[in-house]
Amino acid sequence: MRIVKVEIKTEISGLSPFIMGDLGQFVVLAGENGSGKTRLLKMLEENAKFRKNKACGNKLDEFINISYTDNKGSLIEEDVVITGLSISNYSHSDLPLQPASDFPPYVINVSKNNLQDPKCNFGQTAQEALLYLTRLSRYEHDEMQIFNEQYCKPLLGYPLECGERNEPLLFGYPISELSKKPLSPGQKYLLRLCVALNCNVIPKDGILFLDEPETHLHPKVLLNLFDKLKNMVNLGQIWIATHSIELISHFWHSDVWYMIRDEHQKCSAKPMGSKSKEILQEILGDEIKRYHLHQFVTSPDIFVINAFAVECLCHSKVVQEAKENDPTASQARGQIQKDDIIVDYGAGKGRFLESYYSCYDRLEINYYAYDEPERSEEDGKNIADCCIATMRKYGISADNYYKGTECFEALVSVIPEKANKVLLINVLHEINPNQWEETFKKINRLLNNDGYLVIVEREELTVGEKPSDSGFFVLQKESLCVLFACKPIDFETISHPNESKKVVTHIIPKRLLECINKKTVKGAIDKIKEIAEAKIRRLKEQTAESSWERGVALAFWSHQFINAYLFNSR
Numbered sequence: 071m072r073i074v075k076v077e078i079k080t081e082i083s084g085l086s087p088f089i090m091g092d093l094g095q096f097v098v099l100a101g102e103n104g105s106g107k108t109r110l111l112k113m114l115e116e117n118a119k120f121r122k123n124k125a126c127g128n129k130l131d132e133f134i135n136i137s138y139t140d141n142k143g144s145l146i147e148e149d150v151v152i153t154g155l156s157i158s159n160y161s162h163s164d165l166p167l168q169p170a171s172d173f174p175p176y177v178i179n180v181s182k183n184n185l186q187d188p189k190c191n192f193g194q195t196a197q198e199a200l201l202y203l204t205r206l207s208r209y210e211h212d213e214m215q216i217f218n219e220q221y222c223k224p225l226l227g228y229p230l231e232c233g234e235r236n237e238p239l240l241f242g243y244p245i246s247e248l249s250k251k252p253l254s255p256g257q258k259y260l261l262r263l264c265v266a267l268n269c270n271v272i273p274k275d276g277i278l279f280l281d282e283p284e285t286h287l288h289p290k291v292l293l294n295l296f297d298k299l300k301n302m303v304n305l306g307q308i309w310i311a312t313h314s315i316e317l318i319s320h321f322w323h324s325d326v327w328y329m330i331r332d333e334h335q336k337c338s339a340k341p342m343g344s345k346s347k348e349i350l351q352e353i354l355g356d357e358i359k360r361y362h363l364h365q366f367v368t369s370p371d372i373f374v375i376n377a378f379a380v381e382c383l384c385h386s387k388v389v390q391e392a393k394e395n396d397p398t399a400s401q402a403r404g405q406i407q408k409d410d411i412i413v414d415y416g417a418g419k420g421r422f423l424e425s426y427y428s429c430y431d432r433l434e435i436n437y438y439a440y441d442e443p444e445r446s447e448e449d450g451k452n453i454a455d456c457c458i459a460t461m462r463k464y465g466i467s468a469d470n471y472y473k474g475t476e477c478f479e480a481l482v483s484v485i486p487e488k489a490n491k492v493l494l495i496n497v498l499h500e501i502n503p504n505q506w507e508e509t510f511k512k513i514n515r516l517l518n519n520d521g522y523l524v525i526v527e528r529e530e531l532t533v534g535e536k537p538s539d540s541g542f543f544v545l546q547k548e549s550l551c552v553l554f555a556c557k558p559i560d561f562e563t564i565s566h567p568n569e570s571k572k573v574v575t576h577i578i579p580k581r582l583l584e585c586i587n588k589k590t591v592k593g594a595i596d597k598i599k600e601i602a603e604a605k606i607r608r609l610k611e612q613t614a615e616s617s618w619e620r621g622v623a624l625a626f627w628s629h630q631f632i633n634a635y636l637f638n639s640r
Contacts, residue, residue: 071155071275072307073097073114074145075137081336082133083109088338090327095300098321099311099339100353101329106337107311110329111279114309115157118277122155141275141305156276156306158192160266162259162285165196170204171246178204185269195262200245202265203230207238207245221264224294226257256286260295267298275305284314293320315353315363328352371621378625381534382541397566398526399425401575402493404564405524408433410490413481413516415440416497417471419453420460427464437461438489440472440481482515489516495526499544500537503637506553506591514583523578525550530572530626541633544626545594546601547576553594554582592638599634602627 076090085106090097099107117136138146138155146152170178181201184190190198206214207230218229231239238245241257253261278299284292293316299308312318318326326342330352354363399422406412406426410433414422417439426432439457444450450473458468472481492513501509513523527544535542545553547563554560560582566573605627609620 071141071146071152071277071305072139073118073136073277073309074139075135076110076114077135078133078338079135080133082130083113084335084337085109085113086332086336086338088340090339090341092324093307094325095303095307096321096325097307097309098318098326099309099329100313100318100326100342101337102331102352103313104335104337105329105331106339107329108281109337110339111281111309111311115159115279118155118157121152122157124151154275156273157279158273158276159279159281160192160263161279161281161283162255165193167200167253167258167261168197169246170200173201177201178208181205182269185265192262192266195266196258199262199265202269203238203240203245206230207232208236217264217268221267221298225260225264225291225298227291254286256288256291259286260291263295267302273306274303276303277306278303278308280308281311282313283310284312284317289314289316292317296320313353318353371616371618371624374618374621375625378534378622378629382536382629384534385536396421396425397568397573398495398528400429401526401564401566401573402426402495402524403429403432405491405522405575405577406433406435407490409436411436411438411485411488413438413440413485413489413492415492415494415513416500417441417457419456422493422495423457423460423464423466437466438470438472438481438485440478443474478512485516487515487518487521489518490521492516492521492523493526494523496528498525499527499531499542500535502538502540503543503591503595504540507586507588510583510586514580517580517583519580521580523580523583525576525578527574527576528572529574530623532622532626534625534629540637541629543595543598543633543637544630545598547574548601549594549597550576550578552597553586553590554578555585555590556582595634595638599631599638602631602634606631 072093072095074091074093076093078085078087078089080087083106099110101107113130113134114136117130117134120130121136121138135148137148138152140146178201181198182205185195185198185202206217211232214230214232223229226240228241233239233244240261241253283295287295292314296308296317310317323342327339328342329337329339331337351357402422403426412435414437417423418441420439423437423439426435439461441453441457444453454471454473458471461468461471472478494513510523517523525545529544529546531542531544547558550561551558561579562577564575564577606624609624609627612620614620
C-alpha cells in the first residue's frame with residue numbers, strides 16, 4: 071500500500087497549503103532545519119494509524135487530504151477503513167539493548183516469533199535483538215549464515231560468529247557482554263535494523279517512516295541500507311526526511327521533494343523535478359560550495375583535470391614554505407661549491423635560501439637574490455620583504471637583494487661576469503617566451519666564463535598555473551637543445567634519484583646562452599608542442615584504471631600543447 075497524494079488544504083502546524091502527487095515507492099523530503107519535514111511525517115503517520123481503524127472522524131481531515139492505493143495500485147476510497155495497513159517508524163531511538171543472559175532459554179527461543187508478530191514495532195527490536203542473535207548461534211546456523219550474508223556483514227561490517235559452546239560473538243565480543251560495551255548509536259541502530267529486516271518486521275506492503283536515518287551512519291552503509299529496503303518494501307512505501315546529499319542523490323529526481331520556509335515562516339513542499347540546481351543551492355549554498363562538493367565526489371582523474379584547468383585561469387602564487395627535503399632545492403644544492411657566487415634569479419620569497427641553510431652539510435656561499443617586478447606593488451613589497459627577512463635570518467645583507475631592471479644594472483655593476491652559478495629554480499616555466507631572449511642575455515652578463523646556468527624544473531606540473539597570459543611552458547631536454555641550438559651532449563641533465571619526484575636539473579654552460587634568438591625560441595615552442603602531443607596520445611592509448619597520476623599528467627600535457635599551439639599561431 072502507498073500514499074499517492076497529499077494535499078494540505080489549509081494551514082496547519084506551520085504548513086501552508088500545497089499538493090504532493092504521483093508519489094511512488096520512495097518519497098524523500100529535503101530541506102533546511104525547521105522547514106516542516108518532521109511535522110509532515112508525523113501528520114502522515116497519525117493519519118495512517120487512524121485510517122487503519124476508522125474511515126472518518128479524524129481531527130486532521132479538515133486540514134489534510136491523503137489518498138492511498140492498495141497492493142494492486144487501485145485507489146482506496148476515502149470512506150473505507152484500511153485494515154491491512156501496516157505503519158512502521160524506524161527513525162533513530164537510543165533504546166538500550168536487552169541482554170540475553172537476563173532471560174531463560176524459553177524466552178530466547180520465542181524471540182523470533184515475537185519479532186515476526188505483525189504487532190511488533192521498532193522499539194521492540196531493542197528488547198529482542200540480542201535474544202534472537204543468541205537463538206541463531208545456538209540452534210539455527212543455516213539461518214545465521216543467511217543473516218550474515220544478507221544483512222550483518224553488508225551493514226554492520228562484521229559477521230555473527232559462534233564462540234565456545236555456541237556462544238554468539240559480534241564485534242569480537244560475546245553477545246552477553248554487548249549490552250555493557252560502548253557500542254556507538256549507529257552500531258545499535260544497524261544491529262536492530264539487521265534483525266528487523268531478517269525477521270520481516272518490515273512488511274512488503276507497509277509504509278515506513280524514517281526521520282534523518284543518516285544520523286550516526288556512514289554514507290556507504292546508509293546507501294546499502296536503502297538498497298536492502300528497496301527490495302524488501304517493494305509493494306509498500308518509504309518516507310524519508312533527510313539532510314544527506316549522498317542519500318538524496320541515490321534516488322530519482324521525481325522521488326525528491328524540497329520543503330521550503332518562506333519569509334513568514336510558513337512551510338510547503340515542491341517537487342525537485344528538473345530544478346536540481348535550485349535545490350542544491352538551497353541545500354549547499356552558492357556555486358563555489360556546490361563546485362567543491364562536485365570536485366570531492368568525482369573520480370580522481372576527472373577531479374585533478376578539472377582542478378588543473380581552473381588553476382590555469384589563476385595567476386601563479388609565490389611559494390614561501392621551504393622544507394629540508396624540497397626536491398627542487400636539493401637538486402640545486404648539489405651543483406654548488408664552497409665560496410661560489412650564486413645569483414638566485416627569480417628568488418621569490420627566499421624558498422631556495424631557506425632550504426639551503428636548513429641543510430646540515432651546506433657550504434658557505436656568496437648569495438645574491440634577483441627578482442622581476444610583480445603585477446601589483448603590494449604583492450611585490452610582500453614578496454621582497456619575505457626574501458629580505460630570510461636573507462637577514464642567515465646573515466646575508468639586504469643590500470644583496472635586487473628587484474627590477476634598474477636594480478639589475480646595479481647587480482651587474484657589483485658582480486660583472488663573476489657569478490659561478492645563476493639559479494632558475496621553478497622559474498623558467500613562468501617566463502613568457504617573448505622574454506626568453508632578453509632573460510638569457512641578462513643571465514649571460516652575470517656569469518663568468520666558466521659559469522653555469524642551473525635550471526631546476528618539474529618535468530610535469532601537478533598544479534595549474536597562469537604566470538602570464540600565454541600560460542606556462544615547461545622545457546624538456548629536447549626543447550632546450552632547440553632553444554640553445556645545441557646537441558644533448560653539450561649540457562648535462564640530472565634527474566632526481568627518486569623518480570616519483572619528476573624533478574630534473576639542466577646545467578647550461580655560459581657559451582650556450584649566446585645562441586638563443588627568435589628563431590630558436592619558435593623552434594623550442596614547436597618542440598614543446600610535438601612532445602606534448604606524443605605524451606597525450608600515449609596517455610589516451612593506455613588501458614590502465616583512472617588515477618590521480620594519470621589525470622594530472624593528461625591535464626598538464628594538454629595545457630602544454632594548447633599553450634604552445636596558441637603561442638606560435640599568433
